[in-house]
Each structure stands twice: as structure tokens, then as C-alpha cells.
Amino acid sequence: MPAIERLAQQLATYLPTEQVNLVRRAYYYAEQAHDGQLRSSGEHYVTHPLAVATVLANMHMDHQSLMAALLHDVIEDTGIPKEAITEQFGQSVADLVDGVTKLTQMKFGTKAEAQAENFQKMAMAMARDIRVILVKLADRLHNMRTLGALNPEKRRRIAKETLEIYAPIANRLGINTIFTEFENLGFKAMHPMRAERIQAAVKKARGNRKEIIQKIGQSLSDCLAHEGIQADVGGREKHLYSIYRKMRVKRKAFNEIMDVYAFRIIVDKVDTCYRVLGAMHNLYKPIPGRFKDYIAIPKANGYQSLHTTLFGMGVPIEIQIRTTEMEELANNGIAAHWLYKADEEHAPRTNHARARRWVKGLLELQQSAGNSLEFIENVKIDLFPDEVYVFTPKGRIMELPRGATPVDFAYAVHTDIGNKCLACRINRRVAPLSQPLESGVTVEILTAPNTRPNPAWLNFVVTGKARTHIRNALKSQQHDESVALGDRLLNKALDDLHMQMSDVTEERIKLLLDEYKMTEFNQLLEDIGLGNRTAHVVAARLISADASPHHPLTEDGPLTIRGTEGLVLSYARCCTPIPGDAVLGHLSAGKGMVVHRTSCKNIADIRSNPEKCIPLLWAKDIEGEFNVELRIDLIHQRGLIATLATAVASADANIEKVSVDERDGRMSVVQLGVSVTDRVHLARVIRRLRAIKGVSRINRISA
Structure with a gap:
């Protein structure tokens, strides 16, 4: 009996005769289109689409999926256009064939960027019609079953991409038969000796x-x-x-x-x-x-x-x-x-809805990911669904990957809740945001309107959605803060040149933006805030096309630091400046402004360069805590750390880190990291430490 008739007999057990005849017609069309073409194994090419259709028939797929399976290589391998398929078999079948063709052109495992771009195509094709991926999985399954005809290198490459991408997708869509076979065939192709030994x-x-x-x-x-x-x-x-x-x-x-x-x-x-x-x-x-x-x-x-x-x-x-x-x-x-579609009463709608939800989630990730590599990194995380099940305070069940934290939970509930997350309660008890969740716990997220995502969250979140939205929020936050700092730096530079922004004409701004190949003035301000451009050079160019970019900055009006500049202003670790210290701002490309003490050796060579450094002043109302490192020489004694901690606490300061080095049997050198509010507070801490019996010397450490 011809192979197509065997398939038709199988289809007749669950499809009406007219649909079986449509599938038969698609087969004859494919047979004619592939006439003369052979596979690597030497078989007639049409045996491949027929085998793919048989895999789908075993899963009792609908007739349109089976027709698409039979025709899935026609557009790519025979030059027949999509329009011809539409005319012969209708729009739905043509769209499925076109979707599978685009996925077939994907080349995984070459360049990471290309792999990621192609995976985005897969997400789009799945969003339009999820049957596209089912046909593709069946196509890949038959290719895996016939890997023997290929050379070892190609076998390993195809097996690797199957284990990394296609097997997890089959698992995510709940198709265990295909998932298991993918893993076994991939394992045998990747590690034939190991597979043989385990099988024996x-x-x-x-x-x-x-x-x-x-x-x-x-x-x-x-x-x-x-x-x-x-x-x-x-x-x-x-x-x-x-x-x-x-x-x-x-x-x-x-x-x-x-x-x-x-x-x-x-x-x-x-x-x-x-x-x-x-x-x-x-x-x-x-x-x-x-x-x-x-x-x-x-x-x-x-x-x-x-x-x-x-x-x-x-x-x-x-x-x-x-x-x-x-x-x-x-x-x-x-x-x-x-x-089960024929029997609507028993149709497992929930499973289809889950798959749709997952694909919708893929599209959201795609739209919000910074680039295609970030997208595929996040998708790979979500493809391995070893879940924990937790409850919202109202009793709703949330599915999260194993190792998920309250921050992942917050973003799973809603992006805004994640972005405004301040703290959490697990089973009504306050818990750290980094604590991994266990199945069965109830999680409550506490939010505040002015809270922003913390960059440290990226160290412990596990879901792609949380990671993508945190990165987006941080980029947006850095953009806003860079623009604000750039605006202040530019106004300060114009001030030094005895000009104001209102004196600069729109025409002059447009000419400068064209020169820098920018479309918006905010882009220029962001570049200044990030330290990619020097404010006084931009100010000079704004005033006149012929203006020299080497105007020295005057010393009569340093820029004031408020401490609220956020991600675009940081404090140098080498000299740990605190309010009250004489400070300079070093403009570092991509990082924004780094605050150093004027006595810091690391900026000695560039201190007088106005393109690199800018004088700064601390705002009178600056708040916050700043880290300082102290070196204390003292006679070694029992309970040394406790004595130091008591002295620091009595001055209303906190110890951030401590290390003790025994110089000889009698003397010890202690390096103490302390957080203080300003130089006056630091002086108070040092006075308390000097009062400890046996302290011979205290120095503030600077690189």
C-alpha cells in the first residue's frame, strides 16, 4: 500500500472524508513539486514531509496542520511562491507553510546574534499561529531520526540546538512524547559512547x-x-x-x-x-x-x-x-x-490558554528587551519550567520558576508593582527581597510611589520578565538622571562664559545637533551627563561656531552636589570623599561624574584639565551616609572588635567592614570601614576611638 494511503487510513479514524482528501491532494502537490529531489540518505525528498505529517497524525492534529506539514519545504526548495499555495489550498495553510519556511531558514549555533534574531522570528510566528511551532517540532523530530546520513560535526550541531532550544519548547508546550525523543536522540548524537554504555x-x-x-x-x-x-x-x-x-x-x-x-x-x-x-x-x-x-x-x-x-x-x-x-x-x-476540538465539552482549553499566555509573554519580552541577545538569554531562563507555586494575599496561585524571589513575584503580578516594590511579607512575616520562594507560601508586596528598582536586584532575580523590566527601568532612570546632570553641567559652563541658555538661538542648537548627528537636545544633555562630552566644549560651540573650545573654567562658581543625582554620580572608592572634603568631579565616559577628593593621587595628572575635571561643592542640606576607611594602630587586647564596635555605635555611626592584622605579638593594625554623614560626624567617631585604651594612631585611608 502506498505510504499516503496508509496515512489517509490513519486520518480517517478522526477526520471527515473531505478533509482527508484535502490532505491527500496536498501530498500529490508536494510530490510533484519535489520531483527529482533526494535527501542526504538517498531517499526521495517527499518521504520527509510525509513522515512529518505522520508525526502530527499520531498527535491527531487538524487537517490544515497536516497539509502545511506536507507542503512545508515547497516554498524554500522548489521556488513555488506563497501566492500559488494560497490559491491552491487557502490562506491559513499558506500562512502556516510560510511561517515554517521562515523557521527552517534559521541557523542556530553560528553567531549568537544571528541565533537570537532568528529566535525572535520564531516568537512572532508562534504568536500568529501556534501550529507553526508544532509543524516545526515534527519536522525537527524526523530530521533527528535521520541524522545518521550527515557528517559527525553537522550531527553534533543539530543535536546541540535541539537539546538547547527545541526540546525545552516541546516540554514548555507539554508534548512529552516529542520532548523525550528529542532528548534521547540529541544525547545519542552528542555523546554516542555515553549513550551506548547507559543503554547497555x-x-x-x-x-x-x-x-x-x-x-x-x-x-x-x-x-x-x-x-x-x-x-x-x-x-x-x-x-x-x-x-x-x-x-x-x-x-x-x-x-x-x-x-x-x-x-x-x-x-x-x-x-x-x-x-x-x-x-x-x-x-x-x-x-x-x-x-x-x-x-x-x-x-x-x-x-x-x-x-x-x-x-x-x-x-x-x-x-x-x-x-x-x-x-x-x-x-x-x-x-x-x-x-479534543471536535468534542468541545472535553476540550482542554486551559492548556491552550497557558501556551498562548507563554507566547504572549515571549512577545512582551521581545518588545522590552534591549537587544536580541538579552531576549534569548531571558527566554532560555523561562524555557526550563521547574516551578514553585505561591499564593497572593487574595488566594490566587502564581507559577514561578524554582529559585524565584519576591521581586520575581512582584513583576509576575504586574510591572508597576515590581518597579515600586519596597519590601515584602512571606506568610505575614517581613522577609528579604532576595529570599528564594517555596511552594505554598503567601507573598505580599509592599510598594511606595517614589521607589525605583535597585540595580542589586539583577544579582538574584531568575525570571526573564523581572530581569528585562529592571534593566529597562534602570536605563530609563539613568537616562533621566543623565539629562538632569547634563543640563546642570551645561548651564554651569555657560555661566562661566557669562552666558545663559536663553541667549542661545534655536538655529544654533539645531546646527550643533546636526554636527553631532543627533535629533534631540536631550540626547546631547545625556551625553554630557554620562561624561561622553565635555560641558564647556559644548557651551563654547553653542555660543559661536568659531568659539574656541578651550575656555578655562572660572573658580568662582563650582557645581553643587545634592546627593540625589542617582546612577550618574558616584563617589570614588580610592579616596572615599564625604561632605566637608574639598572635592573635584572627574567626567568618566559612560559612567557620568565620579567625585574625588582634591588631594586624591589618582586624579593628580588631570586635576587642572577643564575637559576632564570640574570643581564641586557640597550642598548645605545634603543627606545620606558615606563610607570612610580608617586605619587604627593599637595594642592587641581581648574583645578588640567589640570595643571598637561599641565606640563607633556611641558616635551614632555604623561599621560596614573590619579586618585585623597582627603586626607583632603586641600591636595590631585594624582597617575599619565606617559610614558617616560628614566630616564633623567623622571627627566625632575618631574622638571616640582615640579614647580607647591602647590606641596609638588613627589615619584616614586614601589611595
């Missing part, structure tokens, strides 16, 4: 375990029969790549992994699942902490099942309990949406 070890272990598996299976079946429960009981095999990954990541020996016996029990309805669970816990003792209810709280990809681990017959027994529909959903994931 599994085969040997399976033979040794046969008797005990039969005994456990029989005891489970007898128990269910005694309770009057109809169920299918079957052993569950761990796949090769899963065993290999556990051996590597969890550092477990092969025997430890194979010592666990796994079974799956499939029943008719949800109520029966919980009855089976009770029967199993009566039969063997459950291991505490190993029970998971994915029926009440499904995984992010829609997976539902009860998981429990028992201890019986002297070995651990893992059991999964689910309904027939859940089993179908676990194997076919989002494809089950089309499988």
Missing part, C-alpha cells in the same frame, strides 16, 4: 529487576481490585538522557537512580485518582515530603497528575496517578487542544 547498563538492570517489577505491579493491581477500582497499572521507564542528567547534576551513581521503581496508574475520572492515592498509601508507607498534587495545581505546561513515593518490598516505589485525558495531555500537550 539499563538493559542489564531491567533484566535483573524483572521479577521485582512484576511483584510490585501485581500487588498494586490486587490492591486496586480489592477496592473495586478499574485501572491500568504499568511500569514507567526512565529515558536515557534523564538518567544521564541526574547522574551529572545530582552526582548520583547509576545504581542509585535505577534503585527507584516507577509505575503509572491510569483511571477514568479525577475522583478515582484520589481514591487510588488513598489505597496506595494504605498498601505501602508513603515517604514524607514526596507527595505532589499536580491535579489541583497543574504545572505551567498544563501537566496534571498525582505523584507520590512509597516504600514497599524494601525499595522506593514512585507512582503517578492520572486520568486517561491527563495521560493524553501529558503526551501531546497543546496538540491535545486539536485532538
Whole structure:
């Protein structure tokens, strides 16, 4: 029987005759289009699209997906335009074929930038019609099954991109059958020797375990029969790549992994699942902490099942309990949406909605990511959905990746809540924003209107959404602060030239912007604030096209520091300036202004250069805490750190860091990091420290 007729017979079991005939017609069109073309293996090319369609038929996909599968290489490989496909088979099929063609042109693993750009195309294609990715997954699956005809280098490259991108996508969409096969085939292509050895070890272990598996299976079946429960009981095999990954990541020996016996029990309805669970816990003792209810709280990809681990017959027994529909959903994931579409009453809409939500999230990430590399970095984080489930104060369940923090939770609820996050409560107790969340906790976020994201959050957030929005907010914050500082620096430079901004004509500003190839005046101010351009050079150019850019800055009006300049003003660590010190501002490209003490050796060479340094004054009402490093020489004594801490605390200051170096058996040198408000406060701290018995000398450290 011809292969197309075998496919047609399979389709007739769930599709009406007219739709089967449309699929048949698409096959003959593809056969004619690919006439004379051969695959690397030497087979006729049309065998590939037919195999892709068969994969989708096994998932009971709709007729349009099957037609697209048969035609998916026609546009790329035969030169037939999209319009011709539209005319023959309709707009929907043509769009699917076009979407898959664009994904086929993707070349992963070459340049990171190209890979990332192409992944963005995938997100767009999935957003238009999620069936595009299902056809692409089936296409990739058949390519993986026929990797043998390719050279070893190409095999490894295709296997790597499959394990990194396509397998996680199949998992995220809940298609376990394809996900498992991707991992096994990818593993065999990447590490053939390791795969062969693990497979041989599994085969040997399976033979040794046969008797005990039969005994456990029989005891489970007898128990269910005694309770009057109809169920299918079957052993569950761990796949090769899963065993290999556990051996590597969890550092477990092969025997430890194979010592666990796994079974799956499939029943008719949800109520029966919980009855089976009770029967199993009566039969063997459950291991505490190993029970998971994915029926009440499904995984992010829609997976539902009860998981429990028992201890019986002297070995651990893992059991999964689910309904027939859940089993179908676990194997076919989002494809089950089309499988049940005819029977709307049982259609698993939630699974399709979850996939749509995920794709929508991808598009949001794409729009807000700074560049394509940042986008793919964030997507890869979200592709590995090992979740925790936490509650909002109103009882809503939120799914987050393992290791997520309250900041990730805040951004998952809403971007504005994340941006204004101030503190959090976990189970009604105040907790750090960096604390990893555990399943079952209730998280409450405390916000304040003027709060902004903290750059330190990037060190602990794990979700792509949180990372992207924090970076965006920081860029926006830095932009605003750079513009404000640039405006102050430019006005100060104009002041020194006895001019004001109001004296500069619009025409002169436009000419200067054209010269600098900028479109907005704010861009110029931002460049000045970031230290990329010198304010007095820009001021001179604004006043006159012929003005010399080397006007010396006058000393009569230094710029005032308010301490609220934010990200574009920082304090040098080499000399740790504090209010009251004589200071200079060093304009550092990309960083903005760095404040140094005028006596700092690091700026000795550029101190008199007006293009690099600008005189500064501290504002009278400046607030905040500033770090200072002190060196204290004293006689070594018991309870030394406690004595110093008491003295510093009595002067209303805080110790930030401390290190003790024993110079000889009698004397010690202590380096003390202290936070103070100004020089007067520092003098008070030093007075208290001098009062300690045995202190011989105190110096303020400067590089």
C-alpha cells in the first residue's frame, strides 16, 4: 500500500472524508513539486514531509496542520511562491507553510546574534499561529531520526540546538512524547559512547529487576481490585538522557537512580485518582515530603497528575496517578487542544490558554528587551519550567520558576508593582527581597510611589520578565538622571562664559545637533551627563561656531552636589570623599561624574584639565551616609572588635567592614570601614576611638 494511503487510513479514524482528501491532494502537490529531489540518505525528498505529517497524525492534529506539514519545504526548495499555495489550498495553510519556511531558514549555533534574531522570528510566528511551532517540532523530530546520513560535526550541531532550544519548547508546550525523543536522540548524537554504555547498563538492570517489577505491579493491581477500582497499572521507564542528567547534576551513581521503581496508574475520572492515592498509601508507607498534587495545581505546561513515593518490598516505589485525558495531555500537550476540538465539552482549553499566555509573554519580552541577545538569554531562563507555586494575599496561585524571589513575584503580578516594590511579607512575616520562594507560601508586596528598582536586584532575580523590566527601568532612570546632570553641567559652563541658555538661538542648537548627528537636545544633555562630552566644549560651540573650545573654567562658581543625582554620580572608592572634603568631579565616559577628593593621587595628572575635571561643592542640606576607611594602630587586647564596635555605635555611626592584622605579638593594625554623614560626624567617631585604651594612631585611608 502506498505510504499516503496508509496515512489517509490513519486520518480517517478522526477526520471527515473531505478533509482527508484535502490532505491527500496536498501530498500529490508536494510530490510533484519535489520531483527529482533526494535527501542526504538517498531517499526521495517527499518521504520527509510525509513522515512529518505522520508525526502530527499520531498527535491527531487538524487537517490544515497536516497539509502545511506536507507542503512545508515547497516554498524554500522548489521556488513555488506563497501566492500559488494560497490559491491552491487557502490562506491559513499558506500562512502556516510560510511561517515554517521562515523557521527552517534559521541557523542556530553560528553567531549568537544571528541565533537570537532568528529566535525572535520564531516568537512572532508562534504568536500568529501556534501550529507553526508544532509543524516545526515534527519536522525537527524526523530530521533527528535521520541524522545518521550527515557528517559527525553537522550531527553534533543539530543535536546541540535541539537539546538547547527545541526540546525545552516541546516540554514548555507539554508534548512529552516529542520532548523525550528529542532528548534521547540529541544525547545519542552528542555523546554516542555515553549513550551506548547507559543503554547497555539499563538493559542489564531491567533484566535483573524483572521479577521485582512484576511483584510490585501485581500487588498494586490486587490492591486496586480489592477496592473495586478499574485501572491500568504499568511500569514507567526512565529515558536515557534523564538518567544521564541526574547522574551529572545530582552526582548520583547509576545504581542509585535505577534503585527507584516507577509505575503509572491510569483511571477514568479525577475522583478515582484520589481514591487510588488513598489505597496506595494504605498498601505501602508513603515517604514524607514526596507527595505532589499536580491535579489541583497543574504545572505551567498544563501537566496534571498525582505523584507520590512509597516504600514497599524494601525499595522506593514512585507512582503517578492520572486520568486517561491527563495521560493524553501529558503526551501531546497543546496538540491535545486539536485532538479534543471536535468534542468541545472535553476540550482542554486551559492548556491552550497557558501556551498562548507563554507566547504572549515571549512577545512582551521581545518588545522590552534591549537587544536580541538579552531576549534569548531571558527566554532560555523561562524555557526550563521547574516551578514553585505561591499564593497572593487574595488566594490566587502564581507559577514561578524554582529559585524565584519576591521581586520575581512582584513583576509576575504586574510591572508597576515590581518597579515600586519596597519590601515584602512571606506568610505575614517581613522577609528579604532576595529570599528564594517555596511552594505554598503567601507573598505580599509592599510598594511606595517614589521607589525605583535597585540595580542589586539583577544579582538574584531568575525570571526573564523581572530581569528585562529592571534593566529597562534602570536605563530609563539613568537616562533621566543623565539629562538632569547634563543640563546642570551645561548651564554651569555657560555661566562661566557669562552666558545663559536663553541667549542661545534655536538655529544654533539645531546646527550643533546636526554636527553631532543627533535629533534631540536631550540626547546631547545625556551625553554630557554620562561624561561622553565635555560641558564647556559644548557651551563654547553653542555660543559661536568659531568659539574656541578651550575656555578655562572660572573658580568662582563650582557645581553643587545634592546627593540625589542617582546612577550618574558616584563617589570614588580610592579616596572615599564625604561632605566637608574639598572635592573635584572627574567626567568618566559612560559612567557620568565620579567625585574625588582634591588631594586624591589618582586624579593628580588631570586635576587642572577643564575637559576632564570640574570643581564641586557640597550642598548645605545634603543627606545620606558615606563610607570612610580608617586605619587604627593599637595594642592587641581581648574583645578588640567589640570595643571598637561599641565606640563607633556611641558616635551614632555604623561599621560596614573590619579586618585585623597582627603586626607583632603586641600591636595590631585594624582597617575599619565606617559610614558617616560628614566630616564633623567623622571627627566625632575618631574622638571616640582615640579614647580607647591602647590606641596609638588613627589615619584616614586614601589611595
